[in-house]
Structures are given as C-alpha cells and as structure tokens.
Amino acid sequence: MSEQPRVLVWSELKEGMTVSLPFRIGQSEMDTFRKLSGDSSRIHIDAEFARSRGFSGPVVYGALTVARLSHLVGMHLPGDLGLATSWRIDFNKPLYIDEEATFNGELTHVSQSTHTVSLKFRVYAGEKLIASGTAGSKLLDE
Template identity: 30%
Template sequence: MVKVGDKFVERFHVSKLVYEGFISVFGDYHQLHTDAEYAVARGFQSKVMHGNILCGFLSYFVGMCLPISEVIILSQEIKFRRPVYLNDELVLEVVVQDVHDSVNVVEIVCKFRNLVDKMIVASAKLSLGITSDQKEI
C-alpha cells in the first residue's frame, strides 16, 4: 500500500557489469560512452554512462521495491541533469505525489543523487498503473 507523501530510498552502483551488460544487450557503442579520450575532449571527466541505465534502475525500483505487487509503468519522463560515470554510487529518492483510486494510478517523482557530491544527476516523474483487481493503493 502507498499513500501520498510516502518516501522511499534505494542505492545503485553503476558497476562495470551494469555498464558492459547495457552495451551487450543494446549495442550502443557511441564514442561518448566507450572512448574516454573522446569524452574528455568534449568536456567530460571520462566515458559517460548511458542515461538509460538510470531508466533500468527505475524499472527495477518500480517492479521490485515498491510495496505494490501488480504494477506497470504507464508513462515516464526523465531529465538528465549531470553526467554519470563508471563506479558512481547513486541514491534514488522517490516520493508518492498522487494516488488516483478511481483509475488505479499512482504518480511518483524521483531524484537520482550522486552519493559523493550529493548533486542531482537526474529527475523523473512516473505514472504507474495498478494491474490487479484488488485495491492495493
């Protein structure tokens, strides 16, 4: 069960396994993500991790961490604010913004923070549909 104002926190590590797994599955070998010299020449510290790795973390959070057993992502809007690098530790902060009982929809807002400098690297808003007949919200 969730209600407006509920807060959740989850930690994620952008490990070599996550990075290589993303590339292996999706085949995105763009130089910004795979060539440190290329990325540095464009003003970054090193290779920039794929933004959609964070989308994968959101999917994991919704499917595995929320106390709602039958849920599906209806929509998702994410804004990438700062680059994420290999081995960054991220904290995902989630707040339930709204619950629409009449249509079985929950809206959440999310922020990814880099654990080292506490800066927000991405923010997101998701609408979630509750897929069961039972009211869990």
C-alpha cells in the same frame, strides 16, 4: 538470491511515501548494455574521448539510469502489483562508471477511481543532481 518485490495494496499506498535506493553502475553493466543495445558511442566507452569533451570519464548510458527507475517502480513503489504507464526523465548531469548514486522516489498521487499512482523521482551522486522526472503506474488487481 534475488530481491523479492514489495507487494503494496491500495490501503497501504499513501501520498508522501518515499523510497531511497543506492546504486552503482559498473563496467560489466556498461559492457552488457553496449552489447544488448548496439550503442558503441565513444562518450560511453572511450575515456580519452570523453575527457576531451569535458567529462571526467565515460558517461553511464542513460538507459541504465532508467533501468533503476524500473527497479524502483517494479520492486518498491508501488511494487509488484504496479504496471508502468508513463515515465518522463530529464538528465541534468552525467553519471560516471562506479560512481555512488541514489534513486529517491516519492508517491505524489494515488487515485482509487482509476487505480493509478504517480511519483516523482530524483537521482543524485553525492550533491550532484543526475536526473529527475515523474512516473505513473496502474495498480493491478490484488
């Protein structure tokens, strides 16, 4: 059974709300993304090549990290009534296949007049900051 989206209405959205979502990207997700995107860059699929360039192994596709942002925004904060309007992400360190990671988001602005929200997020693997950025969403009518 798949996860049901959280449905938050305006009266429930408050600046400072947070969500923390653990995740892991496995080889099957990497293979599926490679097939979907057509991106067969060696840094993502060839362990020996990745190690020869100073990495511990193949680097997870950045778009798979962005997919977790989609999960956070569409399922949790703001949830089912939210429609993404902007995303900005900075990649700081590589994420590796099967590495435990956590996506942390915080609601930083709620505008009743424009029916929009802003959030900031950080992605960690242990203490290592993988990525950070901001996202904006418009809340659809209830």
